[in-house]
Amino acid sequence: MERIPILRMGRFLLVTVQVDLQDEVVQALQDDLTAKIVRYGARGVLLDISALEMVDSFIGRMIGHLAAMSRILDAHTVVCGMQPAVAITLVELGLSLGFVRTALNVEKGMKLLNEAIANDDPHGLLDAEDDERPL
Amino acid sequence: MASHIPDILRKHNSAILTDWLAEQARSFSRDTRARDDTPALSARFLGELADATAKGNVDDVDGEDFREIRALLEDLSRQRGLAGISPRDTAMFVFSLKKPLFARLRQELSGDALVDEMWSATTLLDRLGLLTTEAFQRTREQIIERQQQDMLELSTPVVKLWRGILALPMIGTLDSGRTQIVMESLLQKIAETEADVAILDITGVPTVDTLVAQHLLKTVAAARLMGADCIISGVRPQIAQTMVHLAIDMGDVTTKASLADAFAHALKRQGLTVVRAVKS
Structure with a gap:
């Protein structure tokens, strides 16, 4: 089974979806992502879905779940690069993902995350802990 | 017994044509555009009609014999439909042939033969008239359809106001097809x-339900x-009232009264300010 790579970029995790999401792939991604947020103490997650061309209600809900899980683990989540067709489909399915932050591309998403973190932690106290946490 | 109509049409061709053209000139409303090509078309029509009826079936306008006539009439209706000539004037092209044709029939025939031929001539011309009207109608419907399509495409331009700011001035009623x-x-x-930032301007939307x-x-x-x-943006006072009366919840969407206000808001969000140029 394919796994979606999760890249660590400083305080953030970058998840780039390059394949069409199968249900079990998403399930595995949820496991991996939550594990890595805890392991690296990540402060933000960028979910880049610019290569995603098709969604169904399950995938739409999973995107929402990923964001909600990250938030519970105190990491800000930004979904970036959603294609017009995907956005229309999600709205027609009634999944507006109102609580998920969105950005047009990874660059803008990164800016958004930096702003959010600067708000949370203006003095950079939480950055001191740079080492990996024990599993 | 074969019909006398083709013979009469051939024999009195020029007389019928003259009377017919006079009849057409009288029955047309003041619109002169219809008359430019009428003499040539009328002469061709008479010739074709004589040929078609001579083949035997006088009133079978849907048949093979009348193919040329049908093509001619449809062509005529289409052109007149495109030129914006009234359906009445278009249909009168065929119907005004009745009087001259009947006059010649009365001249040539009498008794039962006359009644029979009058009946076939009436049926024939009525059907041709209906054909003309149908073709006319079809042309007009095509025009309307094309215009609808044009309107659909024309009325949804997306305009770039500034780097990172788009505006979408919406004109006309919003239905599901257009919204899509x-x-x-x-x-x-x-x-x-x-x-x-995208600004949806609804100044041109007549009603919001x-x-x-x-x-x-x-x-x-x-x-x-x-x-x-x-x-x-572009929420008019009445629309604001209607929306409240209908209990429409716009959620956390920013609404502004005018496009200018929305643009100013968008600039501010981008961290831009507009300043007055200092006069030196």
């Missing part, structure tokens, strides 16, 4: 230009999913 096109073109443009509001909110939600913020 509006939504698609807006989202496409957002993806292309990576605009952060629950359905239209729902369409608007869907568009806003889809743009937000892509990472762009929407501002709705």
Whole structure:
């Protein structure tokens, strides 16, 4: 089974979806992502879905779940690069993902995350802990 | 017994044509555009009619024998339909042939033969008249359809106001079909230009009911999913009242009274300010 790579970029995790999401792939991604947020103490997650061309209600809900899980683990989540067709489909399915932050591309998403973190932690106290946490 | 109509048409061709043209000139309303090509067309029509009826079936206008006549009439109706000539004038082309034709029939025939031929001539011309009207109607419907399509495409331009700011001035009633096109073109443009803010201007939307509001909110939600913020502008006083009376909840969508206000808001969001140039 394919796994979606999760890249660590400083305080953030970058998840780039390059394949069409199968249900079990998403399930595995949820496991991996939550594990890595805890392991690296990540402060933000960028979910880049610019290569995603098709969604169904399950995938739409999973995107929402990923964001909600990250938030519970105190990491800000930004979904970036959603294609017009995907956005229309999600709205027609009634999944507006109102609580998920969105950005047009990874660059803008990164800016958004930096702003959010600067708000949370203006003095950079939480950055001191740079080492990996024990599993 | 074979019909006398083709013989009479051939024998009195020029006389019928002259009377017919006079009849047409009288029956047409003051619109002169119809008359330019009428003499040539009328002469051709008479010739074709004589040929078609001579083949035996006088009133079988849907048959093979009348193919040429049908083509001629449809062509004529289409041209007149495109030129904006009234359906009455278009149909009178055929119907005004009755009087001259009947006059010649009366001249040539008498008794039962006359009655029989009058009947076939009436049926024939009525059917040809109906054919003309149908073709005319079809042309007009095609024109309307094309114009509708044009309007649909013309009325949804997405305009770039500034780097990162798009505006979508919406004109006309918003139904599901149009909203779909509006939504698609807006989202496409957002993806292309990576605009952060889109202004939906509804100044040109005559009424906002629950359905239209729902369409608007869907568009806003889809743009937000892509990472762009929407501002709705051009809310007229009556529309604001209607929306409150209908208990339409616009959620956390920013609404502004005018496009200028929305643009100023969008500039502010981008961290831009407009300053007056200092006179030196």
